[in-house]
Amino acid sequence: MAVEPFFDALPRARTVMARCDLLARFSEEDDRLTRRYGTPTLRAAQDAVAGWMTVAGMTVRRDAIGNLIGRYGGEEARMSFPPSASRMPPLLIGGHLDTVRDAGKYDGTLGVLVGIACVERLRAMGEDPVCAVEIVAFADEEGLRFHTAYLGSWAFTGTLDPVLLERTDADGVTVAEAIRAFGGDPGAIVTQGHDLDRYLGFVEAHIEQGPVLEAEGLPVGVVAAIAGQTRVAVTFAGEAGHAGMVPMALRRDALCAAAEFVLAVEDVGRTTEGLVATVGQLAAEPGASNVVPGRVRLTLDVRHAADAVRREAVTMLLDRATAIARERGVAASFENRNDNRAVACDPNLTARLEAAVRATGYPVRRLVSGAGHDAVALSARMPVAMLFVRCAGGVSHNPAESVTVEDVAAAIEVMDRVIGDWSGED
Numbered sequence: 001m002a003v004e005p006f007f008d009a010l011p012r013a014r015t016v017m018a019r020c021d022l023l024a025r026f027s028e029e030d031d032r033l034t035r036r037y038g039t040p041t042l043r044a045a046q047d048a049v050a051g052w053m054t055v056a057g058m059t060v061r062r063d064a065i066g067n068l069i070g071r072y073g074g075e076e077a078r079m080s081f082p083p084s085a086s087r088m089p090p091l092l093i094g095g096h097l098d099t100v101r102d103a104g105k106y107d108g109t110l111g112v113l114v115g116i117a118c119v120e121r122l123r124a125m126g127e128d129p130v131c132a133v134e135i136v137a138f139a140d141e142e143g144l145r146f147h148t149a150y151l152g153s154w155a156f157t158g159t160l161d162p163v164l165l166e167r168t169d170a171d172g173v174t175v176a177e178a179i180r181a182f183g184g185d186p187g188a189i190v191t192q193g194h195d196l197d198r199y200l201g202f203v204e205a206h207i208e209q210g211p212v213l214e215a216e217g218l219p220v221g222v223v224a225a226i227a228g229q230t231r232v233a234v235t236f237a238g239e240a241g242h243a244g245m246v247p248m249a250l251r252r253d254a255l256c257a258a259a260e261f262v263l264a265v266e267d268v269g270r271t272t273e274g275l276v277a278t279v280g281q282l283a284a285e286p287g288a289s290n291v292v293p294g295r296v297r298l299t300l301d302v303r304h305a306a307d308a309v310r311r312e313a314v315t316m317l318l319d320r321a322t323a324i325a326r327e328r329g330v331a332a333s334f335e336n337r338n339d340n341r342a343v344a345c346d347p348n349l350t351a352r353l354e355a356a357v358r359a360t361g362y363p364v365r366r367l368v369s370g371a372g373h374d375a376v377a378l379s380a381r382m383p384v385a386m387l388f389v390r391c392a393g394g395v396s397h398n399p400a401e402s403v404t405v406e407d408v409a410a411a412i413e414v415m416d417r418v419i420g421d422w423s424g425e426d
């Protein structure tokens with residue numbers, strides 16, 4: 001289906017960029033962008049997005065965990081203008097509005113805002129999309145608050161492990177309490193299913209967060225698969241002591257044990273083909289310059305496209321932590337916080353996405369994503385596909401994250417075509 005040249009994507013891309021700038025102001029911290037699940041700043045960002053959805057002719061709702069969902073077409077659209085007679089199940093498009101700490105402004109938001117830009121075209125053209133379009137802004141993909149990935153999308157699919165509802169954040173607030181405080185209903189989460197079997201599938205436009213598209217001079221790429229990831233909370237417990245009085249040979253210094261482990265993590269990552277392993281958070285207690293650290297809590301993040309390789313690396317690293325602890329007279333303990341298998345994108349939906357990329361005038365470059373995405377959780381219940389958008393230097397999870405308006409326009413055109421692609425099917 002030819003996308004009307006009249007509705008050139010560039011002006012809409014400029015609007016997307018401006019909206020990313022605006023959403024970046026909704027942060028829990030004055031000097032950097034941090035927006036966790038269940039916070040007033042996430043709510044404020046959602047309210048801004050809900051406003052844009054409403055103006056675009058969408059009906060807007062929140063589900064039991066607080067994901068924001070806009071819908072264009074289908075029954076609800078009959079009351080909207082123009083009356084729509086969408087006859088096919090909805091195509092789900094979206095991203096996430098929560099962020100990491102000191103985040104960039106495109107990770108997650110781009111998928112939501114590109115989707116809204118496509119609906120704005122449908123509305124302006126008076127298009128009657130054969131497939132209704134739902135735009136979802138997941139409320140927690142990063143897991144910054146509870147150290148769990150995909151809380152929003154697991155809940156959306158009705159497959160959230162109820163055990164997670166008792167998971168606590170740094171302040172001892174449980175997921176269930178945070179859901180209630182955010183206006184959600186933890187009891188409804190396990191049962192809500194959003195008629196999942198009726199969705200044509202889920203497509204997200206997301207920054208690549210890597211250097212390949214830029215290195216090859218391509219504005220967009222297509223995700224073939226998403227690597228599996230394991231997140232473990234590791235604790236080394238030694239003995240706090242007076243920095244001036246405890247002889248070096250008698251110390252049970254938890255931070256020295258942790259430091260040796262951090263370098264072991266780096267070594268396994270460097271020597272295992274295709275593996276990445278990271279210690280992203282580390283806290284030494286009691287945290288005083290004249291006290292030998294008695295306890296260290298750190299996070300381990302291990303990823304690989306092959307689940308067996310990832311799991312073997314995790315086992316090896318936890319065994320290494322146990323050995324280091326024994327040699328240093330400290331104790332090592334572990335809590336598996338998150339374990340997600342690798343996911344291949346749906347071949348049929350990906351073929352449609354690839355056709356849209358070609359029709360927009362670009363070659364198809366398939367990539368494996370080392371970054372996790374909500375498509376992992378959704379893949380259990382519907383076909384998923386992802387479009388990558390070039391980002392400068394591949395930098396992400398960093399305030400320097402950036403994209404060009406031209407590449408956003410390319411992504412919008414591709415997504416216009418993905419939506420329009422069903423117009424030939426009744």
Ligand code: HGY
Pocket residue numbers: 141142149370371372373
């Ligand atoms: O951690 C990830 O890969 C994603 O950004 N949540």
Ligand code: MN
Pocket residue numbers: 100107142397
């Ligand atoms: Mn991210």
Ligand code: MN
Pocket residue numbers: 096107108141206372373
């Ligand atoms: Mn993301």
